[in-house]
Amino acid sequence: MKPxxxxxxxxxxxxxxxxxxxTRPEMEIGRYHWxxxxxxxxxxxxxxxxxxxxSPLSTPGCFECCIxxxxxxxxxxxxxxxxxxxxxxxxxxCGHVALAGTISILEQHFSTNASDHAILSEVIQLMxxxxxxxxxxxxxxxxxxxxxxxxxxxxxxxxxGEFKTTACGRCISGMFVFLTYVLGLAWLGVFGFSAVPVxxxxxxxxxxxxxxxxxxxxxASGSQICVDIRQYGIIPWNALPGRACGSTxxxxxxxxxxxxxxxxxxVACAGAGATVIALIHFLMILSSNWAYLKDASKMQAYQDIxxxxxxxxxxxxxxxxxxxxxxx
Numbered sequence: 632m633k634p635x636x637x638x639x640x641x642x643x644x645x646x647x648x649x650x651x652x653x654t655r656p657e658m659e660i661g662r663y664h665w666x667x668x669x670x671x672x673x674x675x676x677x678x679x680x681x682x683x684x685x686s687p688l689s690t691p692g693c694f695e696c697c698i699x700x701x702x703x704x705x706x707x708x709x710x711x712x713x714x715x716x717x718x719x720x721x722x723x724x725c726g727h728v729a730l731a732g733t734i735s736i737l738e739q740h741f742s743t744n745a746s747d748h749a750i751l752s753e754v755i756q757l758m759x760x761x762x763x764x765x766x767x768x769x770x771x772x773x774x775x776x777x778x779x780x781x782x783x784x785x786x787x788x789x790x791x792g793e794f795k796t797t798a799c800g801r802c803i804s805g806m807f808v809f810l811t812y813v814l815g816l817a818w819l820g821v822f823g824f825s826a827v828p829v830x831x832x833x834x835x836x837x838x839x840x841x842x843x844x845x846x847x848x849x850x851a852s853g854s855q856i857c858v859d860i861r862q863y864g865i866i867p868w869n870a871l872p873g874r875a876c877g878s879t880x881x882x883x884x885x886x887x888x889x890x891x892x893x894x895x896x897x898v899a900c901a902g903a904g905a906t907v908i909a910l911i912h913f914l915m916i917l918s919s920n921w922a923y924l925k926d927a928s929k930m931q932a933y934q935d936i937x938x939x940x941x942x943x944x945x946x947x948x949x950x951x952x953x954x955x956x957x958x959x
Contacts, residue, residue: 707916708780712773715909719773721902723766725895726825730755732892733828740875740883741860747870769906772814776913779807783920804921811917815910822903829900831863832893839884842877856880 734748734755742748783804838858857876861868875883883889 705777705780705783705916707912708777711909711912711916712777714905714912715769715773718902718905718907718909719766719769722821722825722899722906723762723902725902726899727759727762729828729892729895729899730759732888732895735888736883736886736892737860737866740879741873742866742870744871748866751865776807776811776917779804780916780920783923804917808914808917808921811910811914815907815914818903818907818910822900822907825896825900825903828896829893832889832896834858835880835889836884836893839881842881 734752737748737751738745745752835858838856842856855876857874858880859874860866861870861873866873
């Protein structure tokens with residue numbers, strides 16, 4: 632029995648020595664593990680959830696869900712949208728009513744013949760229709776920019792997750808940047824144009840204040856202080872009466888139409904200025920978001936390359952293990 636046991640022990644020793652021999656496939660695996668140690672994918676084991684032993688306090692509540700939802704809101708885009716809606720609403724609403732009051736003042740006091748201000752009436756009517764279009768367009772455009780803000784905020788929040796940015800999305804973001812820039816320049820012109828009626832009404836109002844003032848020069852009576860609307864170019868020079876002097880001008884300034892039109896033009900000008908600020912704000916937001924999306928696309932390309940290299944490494948390891956199994 633002893634020689635048999637010794638013979639078996641010797642055979643086991645020889646087998647263990649044969650197993651300890653490092654073959655070439657094992658050397659290849661060791662070399663790849665050493666070279667790509669930092670790029671190997673981490674293996675995580677799935678831990679089954681024990682529903683019976685989970686505490687109710689560990690489940691997310693309503694407050695945590697609300698905080699998570701509020702974290703994805705683009706507050707900068709939301710503020711810009713509210714400011715844009717407010718500015719456009721003030722400009723369109725106040726401007727429409729102020730233009731109607733201006734026509735009424737001209738017809739009653741400065742141009743009694745309808746043919747003299749027919750062109751001006753057509754232009755004002757056309758501007759009122761344009762105001763309707765501006766209000767509708769910017770209502771839709773503000774919603775689109777707000778949706779773009781939600782989209783890009785989600786892209787930035789999920790930069791290292793499963794979110795995938797596409798070339799079409801980046802192109803749309805760039806298009807919005809260009810369109811908002813053009814609209815900002817256009818609204819600068821609208822803001823300057825809306826200051827013209829404010830200047831005209833201010834001159835009329837200041838002239839009325841001079842007439843009311845007791846410190847009027849003794850050389851010029853109140854009846855000699857006049858305002859000629861024809862010098863502004865809104866009605867032709869042959870329009871009659873074309874100007875108002877003295878008590879007539881003072882009565883015009885005391886009418887409700889003049890008072891409302893003057894202040895509505897001021898509010899409309901302020902609304903145009905608010906819209907310009909909102910578009911500049913939108914332009915900064917869109918430019919920043921477009922830069923974030925561009926970086927996200929580069930990060931996505933890098934992750935794709937890294938995943939491809941890891942897949943190739945796994946294929947090499949699997950082939951090496953197959954060769955090792957075939958050798959053994």
